[in-house]
Amino acid sequence: MILKLIGSILIVLSSSLIGYIYGKSYKERLENLIYLENCIKILETEIMYGASPLPEALENVYNKGNQKVSFIFALISKALKKNKDGDVLECFLTVVENMKKDLNLKKEDIEVFLNLGRTIGSSGRKDQEKNFKLILAQIKALQKEARLEKEKNEKLFKNLGFLSGLAIVIILL
Template identity: 85%
Template sequence: MIILKIIGCTLIVLSSSLIGYIYGKSYKERLENLIYLENCIKILETEIMYGANPLPEALENVYKKGNKKVSFIFNRISQALKEHKSGEVLECFLMVSDTMKKNLNFKKEDVEVFTNLGRTIGSSNRKDQEKSFKLILAQIKALQKEARLEKEKNEKMFKNLGFLSGLAIVIILL
């Protein structure tokens, strides 16, 4: 009987610790993905401004050169642009917004900054696009700063909270 209690208590503490670890990890992943997104947008800027590539081709090149953890979004946008010959760029950017929230742990503000890129890209001249890229990259830097603060504040807290809540449950059950 004692062995069953020990095994049960261990499972409770391990499972609650795992839940805390998963919640804490989401803050770390958001920061990493924002950094990868910034790099992908810089690659896109280079492809458009200096490579003078058409948008679908530039997006495909971003997919090839960027970190696959985030750059798959650009491939989906490129595929959507090729399928929808109408050229509605914003619509293609909005198609991936749900994927960004679910798979990349992005918040609504993060996705909004990315869709702002879809509003301006391809619909203005080079000077305006260059200004737009600089603005969006500055906004992403601010989001990274915010994500870094949240990570430092919450990641360790959730890990500790998971372990301590499991310990509290075990104490209550005994």
């Protein structure tokens, strides 16, 4: 009897934990998009008003931004310093795997970030400013979508995990 009770508790706890982990990914995506927006704003300030060279501006973003997301800017800066004659977009492409794996970002989130890599440093000051505004507007839209997904799915997965564990226990008893 005690063995059944302990087994049942373990099943419910483990399935609840799985549901919690899935639900948490939606929350993390939203947080990371907010941090990414802040980092891009810092980068815009560094480039537009600080007139810093790109590798230095990226290092400053790493130092000033939330390190949970800003580490990607340090990686891009290192890639730029290592590959001096390389394309900026190539350096941005080096962090795509990190963004998928570590930041829970979707393909469209990463594509908006890569648009920054395509446009940065390739045009005049006014065009740069327009590009930053466009990218920040796109990130705002992605945040809105992520917020809706979080509200819809976070509770769903948490409850689904618990209820599926309960269903398994009932079936086994």
